[in-house]
Amino acid sequence: MAVTQYMLVALVAMLAGLDRVAMGQFMISRPLVVAPLTGLVLGNPLLGLEVGMLLELLWLGRLPVGAAIPPDDTQVAVAATVLALSMEPVLGVGGMPLVILCVLAAIPLGKFGQVFDRLARSFNDRLAEDGHSHILAGEFHRAERLHLLGLASFAISSLATALVIVLIGGLALLGLAPLLIGAVRDAGLSLQYSLIIVGAAALLGTMNIQRSISLFTAAFSGTLLVLWLR
Amino acid sequence: MMVRRLPFSVFLGMYFRSFLLQASWNFERLQNLGFYYLMLPGLRSLYGDKLTVETCAQHSEYFNTHPYFAPLVAGTTLRIEQERRAGGETTVDAETYRMSVMAPFAAMGDAFFWGGVRPLAALVGLLIAIQGSLWAPFIFLMLFNLPHLVSRGGGLLLGYFLELRSIEMVQKCRLPDLAVRLKESTTILLGVLCAYLSFNGCEHQAISPVWGFVVLPVVLLFAWLAHKGFSSLFLVLLTTTSLLLLALMF
Numbered sequence: 010m011a012v013t014q015y016m017l018v019a020l021v022a023m024l025a026g027l028d029r030v031a032m033g034q035f036m037i038s039r040p041l042v043v044a045p046l047t048g049l050v051l052g053n054p055l056l057g058l059e060v061g062m063l064l065e066l067l068w069l070g071r072l073p074v075g076a077a078i079p080p081d082d083t084q085v086a087v088a089a090t091v092l093a094l095s096m097e098p099v100l101g102v103g104g105m106p107l108v109i110l111c112v113l114a115a116i117p118l119g120k121f122g123q124v125f126d127r128l129a130r131s132f133n134d135r136l137a138e139d140g141h142s143h144i145l146a147g148e149f150h151r152a153e154r155l156h157l158l159g160l161a162s163f164a165i166s167s168l169a170t171a172l173v174i175v176l177i178g179g180l181a182l183l184g185l186a187p188l189l190i191g192a193v194r195d196a197g198l199s200l201q202y203s204l205i206i207v208g209a210a211a212l213l214g215t216m217n218i219q220r221s222i223s224l225f226t227a228a229f230s231g232t233l234l235v236l237w238l239r
Numbered sequence: 240m241m242v243r244r245l246p247f248s249v250f251l252g253m254y255f256r257s258f259l260l261q262a263s264w265n266f267e268r269l270q271n272l273g274f275y276y277l278m279l280p281g282l283r284s285l286y287g288d289k290l291t292v293e294t295c296a297q298h299s300e301y302f303n304t305h306p307y308f309a310p311l312v313a314g315t316t317l318r319i320e321q322e323r324r325a326g327g328e329t330t331v332d333a334e335t336y337r338m339s340v341m342a343p344f345a346a347m348g349d350a351f352f353w354g355g356v357r358p359l360a361a362l363v364g365l366l367i368a369i370q371g372s373l374w375a376p377f378i379f380l381m382l383f384n385l386p387h388l389v390s391r392g393g394g395l396l397l398g399y400f401l402e403l404r405s406i407e408m409v410q411k412c413r414l415p416d417l418a419v420r421l422k423e424s425t426t427i428l429l430g431v432l433c434a435y436l437s438f439n440g441c442e443h444q445a446i447s448p449v450w451g452f453v454v455l456p457v458v459l460l461f462a463w464l465a466h467k468g469f470s471s472l473f474l475v476l477l478t479t480t481s482l483l484l485l486a487l488m489f
Contacts, residue, residue, distance in 0.1 A: 030261050030264055031259075031261050031262050031264065032258060032259055032261075032262060033258045034258075034261075034306055034307075034387075035380065035383075035384055035387070036357065036360075036379070036380060036383050036384070037380070039361065039379065041361060041364050041365065041368060041375060041376055041379055042376040042379065042380060045373060045375075045376055046376075054373055055371065055373065058368055058371070058373060058375065058376075061368065061376070062365060062368045062369065065361055065364075065365055065368075066361070066365065067471045067475070068471055069357070069358055069361055070358070070465070072349055072353040072354065073353065074345075074349050074353065075269070075303065075345075076266055076269075080472070113475070113479060116472060116475055117472055117476075119472075120472075130264060130265055130266055131265075131266065133263045133264060133265035133266075134265045134266055134267045136263045136265065136272070137263055137265040137267055137268050137271055137272050138267070140263065140272045140275075140299065141268075141271070141272075141296070141299055144275065144292065144295045144296050144299050145292060145296055146292075147292050149279070149290065149295055152272065152275065152295075152299070153276055153279065155263065155272065156259075156262055156263045156272040156273060156275070156276045157259070157262055157263075157276075158263070159262040159263030159264065159265075159272075160259075160262045163262075189483065192483045192486040192487050193483065193486075195486035195487075196482045196483060196485070196486040197443075198439075198440060198443050199440055199444075199482060200479065200482050200483075200486075202436040202437075202439070202440050203478045203479075203482060204475065204478070204479075205365075205369075205432070205436060206433055206436060206437075206454065206457075206458060206461075207461060207471070207474045207475055207478050208471070209429045209432055209433050209458065210457075210458045210459075210460075210461030210462045210464075210465060210474065211461070211462075211465040211471045211474060212358060212425075212429060213426065213429055213458065213462040213465070214461070214462040214463065214464070214465025214466040214467075215465060215466070216422055216425070216426055217422075218419055218422045218423060218426065220423070221422075221423075221426050222459065222462075224423055224426045224427055224430065225426050225427075225429055225430045225433075225458075225459075225462075226430070226455065226459075227427075227430065228426070228427040228428070228429070228430025228431050228434070229430035229431075229433055229434045229454075229455050229458075230430075230434070230452070230455070231430075231434075232430065232431045232434035232435060232438075233434040233437060233438055233448065233451050233452065236434065236435070236438040236448065237438065237448040237449070237451075
């Protein structure tokens with residue numbers, strides 16, 4: 010990968026990271042969007058889409074409410090896509106087994122996102138305090154600038170998360186991929202589907218609505234029967 | 240009381256600034272600087288050079304609501320501020336209004352947008368993505384951002400023009416009920432998605448689709464575990480380890 014591509018990926022990681030909380034919240038940060046976007050930058054959007062599919066539902070039920078910080082699925086998606094595309098020549102394997110391995114290596118590292126995000130928000134505590142002091146001093150423009158400076162802390166925290174996941178994930182893959190790739194290849198489609206189904210179960214578990222089990226069971230059984238009998 | 244309408248550019252400025260409401264989100268005062276930043280075009284238009292420290296300080300106190308509902312709160316706050324500036328009587332002062340509506344709007348927005356619209360849009364996107372179509376991210380973004388952008392822009396205008404009556408208007412939308420309907424639709428789509436994947440898995444393994452029903456109790460068990468507080472990471476590790484062990488053994 011060229012240096013410009015890496016720089017563009019860093020830009021995507023920062024912009025998508027900002028979209029999580031600090032700016033816009035258009036949901037560009039969702040794995041289903043940011044992973045194909047990263048893939049597009051690196052020349053393979055379909056591989057990114059596969060990564061996004063596996064990750065989209067996993068933490069969707071974790072609401073970004075108030076001070077609650079869910080694991081950083083945005084940077085997990087960015088990093089898993091980068092790993093899947095950059096490790097192919099190194100490991101000598103490719104395709105869905107490698108995508109699954111990269112996703113599995115990146116998922117636990119999403120916890121780093123929580124740590125960096127918490128640091129960014131703690132840094133912003135000082136900005137808020139200073140901003141309020143500037144307002145009391147009649148320096149309204151400076152308070153505005155301090156508010157916008159908060160974007161930098163969120164952007165840096167996003168980039169740091171992506172970097173850490175790529176580095177640690179890459180090292181883990183170098184060690185584990187030769188041992189696991191055979192089993193992952195054998196498990197194949199069931200492993201790929203099971204990741205999506207686990208995400209679906211995790212989301213279902215957070216639904217908190219009456220009749221969720223009966224609705225799910227009816228939809229599942231009805232669809233399976235229709236597909237079977239058609 | 241009749242007050243002069245503020246120029247459109249003020250609303251436009253506030254609308255765009257609402258996208259940066261959480262730029263300095265912090266644990267101590269949450270969206271306080273963001274709300275001040277959002278209100279500034281309106282306050283500058285109202286007070287011009289006579290913008291006082293007291294006014295600005297009042298709007299930079301602790302604030303926290305759903306980001307998509309913040310423009311609505313800002314619109315009403317601006318109108319109250321404008322009427323106060325014009326010397327009219329207001330039912331509530333800006334601070335009391337802001338403090339009393341931010342929590343209910345936060346709860347409503349969380350349930351509707353995060354709990355309702357987002358999972359449903361993601362599920363629709365995912366069902367398209369499984370077909371290998373790159374339209375999936377676009378469809379997801381469109382489905383999600385339509386209500387999002389309407390809520391920001393419409394909320395700002397509604398808040399300003401209807402003032403306190405905007406609360407009634409929002410109540411009439413019955414967003415909590417709508418959120419439940421969206422969650423029910425999401426649950427149905429989750430069932431469709433899992434069944435489709437089970438069926439495909441059976442076809443791939445060349446076994447009868449009736450084996451697909453095995454997935455149903457597994458999903459329900461995992462959903463129960465997730466409901467009991469087991470993390471997605473734990474569920475992923477459990478599933479992956481089991482499948483890899485099975486693959487290694489057979």
